[in-house]
Amino acid sequence: MKxxxxxxxxxxxxxxxxxRELEAMPAxxxxxxxxxxxxxxxxxxxxxxx
Amino acid sequence: MLPIYLSMLDGDDEKSKFESLYLTYRKLMFHVANGxxxxxxxxxxxxxxxxxxxxxxxxxxxxxxCHKTRSYxxxxxxxxxxxxxxxxxxxxxxxxxxxxxxxxGEKLERxxxxxxxxxxxxxLPAIYKDALKLKYVQEFSNxxxxxxxxxxxxxxxxxxxxxxxxxxxxxxxxxxxxxx
Numbered sequence: 222m223k224x225x226x227x228x229x230x231x232x233x234x235x236x237x238x239x240x241r242e243l244e245a246m247p248a249x250x251x252x253x254x255x256x257x258x259x260x261x262x263x264x265x266x267x268x269x270x271x
Numbered sequence: 272m273l274p275i276y277l278s279m280l281d282g283d284d285e286k287s288k289f290e291s292l293y294l295t296y297r298k299l300m301f302h303v304a305n306g307x308x309x310x311x312x313x314x315x316x317x318x319x320x321x322x323x324x325x326x327x328x329x330x331x332x333x334x335x336x337c338h339k340t341r342s343y344x345x346x347x348x349x350x351x352x353x354x355x356x357x358x359x360x361x362x363x364x365x366x367x368x369x370x371x372x373x374x375x376g377e378k379l380e381r382x383x384x385x386x387x388x389x390x391x392x393x394x395l396p397a398i399y400k401d402a403l404k405l406k407y408v409q410e411f412s413n414x415x416x417x418x419x420x421x422x423x424x425x426x427x428x429x430x431x432x433x434x435x436x437x438x439x440x441x442x443x444x445x446x447x448x449x450x451x
Contacts, residue, residue, distance in 0.1 A: 224442045226388055231435070234385055235407040238392035238400070239342050246345075252298040254305075260315040264322070268290065 291335045293322065296344045303345055304352040317355050321348035328419055331411070342408055346401045350420050353397060391441040399434035406431060 226234075300321055305314035324347050325332065332340055392400060405416045413427045420427070 224439055224446065226384070226438070226442075230385060230388060231403070231438075232407040234388035234392050235403045237385070237389040239404050239408050240338065241389070241393065243338065243341055243345070246299060247302060249295075249298045252302045254298060254301050254311070256297070256301070257312070257315060260319065263319050264293065267322070267326075268286070 285329070288332075288335065289326065289329065292325070292332065292340070292344070295335055296341065297322075299341070300344055300348040303348050307349065307352040307356055313355060313359075314352065317352040318348060320351040320355075324351065324419065328415075331409075331415070339408065342404060346404055346409075347419065349397055349401060354421070387442060387445065388438065391438045391445070394441055395434060395437055399430060399437060402427060402430040403434050 297318060300318045301311075301314055304317035304321075305311060308314050308317060321344070325344065332343065334340060392403065395403070402416065402420070405411050405419065406413075411419070413424050413431075416427045417424045422430075
């Protein structure tokens, strides 16, 4: 196995690693969480200022 | 500070885009933050902080439902959560960003060099992996990365250099194991 790698190889490897990592993450419907009122209020304020 | 960020966004289109980003990714962002902080309240705080940071750099966000944007929001919320974790643990025995270094025990397979390098990238601690992703997936400059992560440009450069050295070390170690 080569220990040395070019910048282009590193770029390609990072892109591939990123895809693999994101694919391993759960889909939205698989994440069970009800955001708290406090969080909703803080985010609501953010949108209201707009 | 918030009105300053918001004043940087023009019109209903940008607001609608930000709302879309919020609805699309808030659960995933919570999942990532909670995985680090293991506290739902703190994880929500990290998500909130991450949205403020994203808003600060909203001009760099392209299409909402694409791999690049998904990757970007994950990096930003992970950085917010790691910073929060480190602030709460004054003297952690092993900093969380270092702890992940040995967590992935999967041995590199001798397939091809690029595959080995990809697997080595996956074994990097989060802060080094995310610096590489901001550089190579998002194609940001060191100055832009510094602004996003809240560190100096010098720290970004050192982080990228250290990431390379760690990758070489992982590949060397795997190579050594293969020879046993």
